[in-house]
Amino acid sequence: MSSFDKAGVRQESDYVGEVSIPSDMLFGVNSVRGQENLTVSPITVAHYPEFRNAFAQIKWAAALANLDSSVLAAPQCEAIVLACRDMIEGNCDASLIVDLLEGSGGTSTNMNFNEVIANRAQQYLGHSAGSYEVVHPNDHVNCSQSTNDVYPAALKVATYAMLAGLINEVELLAQQFEKKAEEFADILHLGRTCLQDAQPMRLGQLFSGYASLTRRLAAELANVRTKLLTLPLGGTAIGTGFGAPASYRAAVYNHLQEITGVSYVAPENSFDAMQNMDVFSRVSGELRTCSASLGKIAADLTVLSSGPVAGLGEIKLPEAQAGSSIMPGKVNPVLPMSMIQLSFAVIGNDVAVAQAVQYGELEINHFEPVVSSRVFDSITLLTRGIKQFREKCIQGLTADDQRNKDHLTQSMAVATALVPKLGYASVSKLARQSVAENRSLLDIMEEKGVMSKSEAMEAIEKASRPVFDV
Structure with a gap:
């Protein structure tokens, strides 16, 4: 029920009592409640346009x-459609x-949208807004629907839309790693395992690994995105x-495809679709895997760039x-550090989502708002963070180039490259002498007449090339 006074506000009431609503606002009493x-948070349902x-x-x-x-x-239909278009253009955000993160299981969210659309349609x-003479939030805007099917459907549609931008950013990052792999293809590099000198390689090979990982992350995100098409x-x-009338379900999917351009489909089992958010x-x-993997790359970069004097x-x-x-x-490696910090937040969000998915009860999951909040946050953090x-x-x-080469040639890691010519036992003895005397293994071998530096470099060059197609 609604009435109007002379102060530029309207009064709406429910079983709790009356509320005053500014006449230029489109929300109603359920939104106010x-x-x-x-x-509990500063983010409203209008914060994420998707x-x-x-x-x-x-x-x-x-x-x-x-x-x-x-x-x-x-x-009524035409007015509701016009109101929805207004909403998509952002003209109703102030009333959302x-x-x-509201805790009503999505009812307050659904009613906020219902009331705003109804009042704009009016x-x-x-x-007048609030009179609901022709278009009512429940009877018309929410016709053939409930919060329990609309909210999870909107969550899937929004997530599907948001993932497009993230997948694009991950693919662009993969392309950038591929460019660096080509740029560094001929730079000799000291490969390390357990943070200890290991084997000769090329710096470009390291970055080709980053590119391959990032490509895979994009592919897996694209794959899981397709699982959001069932509403x-x-x-x-x-x-x-x-x-809802018997003809409603087929019709609503047909119209949603025309509106969005996406082929959303009905579930094989409607009870499963309502009960579970797996x-x-x-x-x-x-999202967690993506953030953790990129956090690992970022951590590598902080180590490789450490210094400038006492680090690598x-x-x-x-x-x-x-x-x-x-x-x-x-000067600190703030950009990789930011990527690592971001990964902590996304991993934390994943824990919250896992808890919410687990604690759905019987016929519905009423913890969808926290899933929305955390998934949208993770996608936004990753999309912006990866671009940056x-x-x-x-x-x-x-x-x-020179520092990479020096670290390699001055380390005992070159020993591996020399084993095929000199044998494990012989090279091992020389390598330990190199460590004990803090001298280059190549210098020691040349002094002993075991192998010249030029011969050793040929062996190192050969060892740094892959022995099979990668």
């Missing part, structure tokens, strides 16, 4: 399906006031479809900013 009772758009697209498709099923009149039909729409409250364990798991210094990172407020001239990492760190990364 959700905001008053369940605000989530807002997903709800609007589903309400749009539902209105058309309800028109097809003769449970909604043409003027419910916290994304305006299109020449009626629970038409299941209404618990999967029986009660509350797909988000998989999505979040791939084999690569040089772009100098982004001053590294200390007390030590003049210090690629543009400001990897793109301008250079190598110190």
Whole structure:
């Protein structure tokens, strides 16, 4: 119920009592209750455009399906569609006031969208917001739906949309690693295992490994993205479809495909689709794997660039900013550090998602808001973080050719390359002498007449080439 006073506000009421709503706002009493009772974060349901758009697209498709099923009149349908378009354009964001992390199992979120769309539709039909004379939030905007099928469907649609940008960024990072692999293809490099000198290799080979990993991360994200195409729409409250006409489900999927350009489909088992959110364990798991893998690469770069005097210094990172407020001239590897820190946050988000997926009960999972919050956060952190990492760190990364070569030739790691010619026992004895005397193994071998430096370098060059196609 709604009434109006002379102070530019309208009054709406529910069984709890009356609330005052500014006349220029499109939300209603249910939205106010959700905001008053369940605000715990600074992020509203309008914060992520993809989530807002997903709800609007589903309400749009539902209105058309309800028109097809003769449970909604043409003027109501047209006004709802116009309101949904307004919402997608961002014109209703100020009225989307419910916290994304609200704890009502999504009811407050769904009602916020229902009320805003209903009131905007009312305006299109020449009626006041809050009167609900022609378009009602529950009877018309929410017709043939419930929070229990709309919210998880919107979550999937939004996640599917958001992953496109992330996958693109991961693929661009892979391309950048491939360029560095080519750029560093001829630079001799000391391979290390357990942070100890190991075998000769090429610096380009190291970066080719990073490129291969990153390509695989993009492929796995793309694969898990396809698992979001099955939506629970038409299941209404618990999967029986009660509350929607028989023709609704097929119609709503047809219209949603026309609106989004994506072929979303109905589930094989509606009860499974309502009860379980295991797909988000998989999505979040791939986000965690992506962040952890890139965090590992970032950690490698901090080690390889350490110094500039007392560390490895084999690569040089772009100098982004001053590294200390007390030590003049210090520059820290802040961009790789940022990538590592980001990975901690995404891994933490994954734990929250796993808990939420586990604690669904019986016919529905009412912890979908925390899944939305954490998955959207992870995708956003990764998308922005990877772009920054690629543009400001990897793109301008250079190598110190001579330092790489010196570290290799001065280490006992070259011993492995010499075993085929001199034998393990002989080379091992010389290698230990090299360590004990803190002298180059190549110098010792030349002094003893075992092998000239030029012969040794030929062996090292050969050892640093792969023995099979990679």
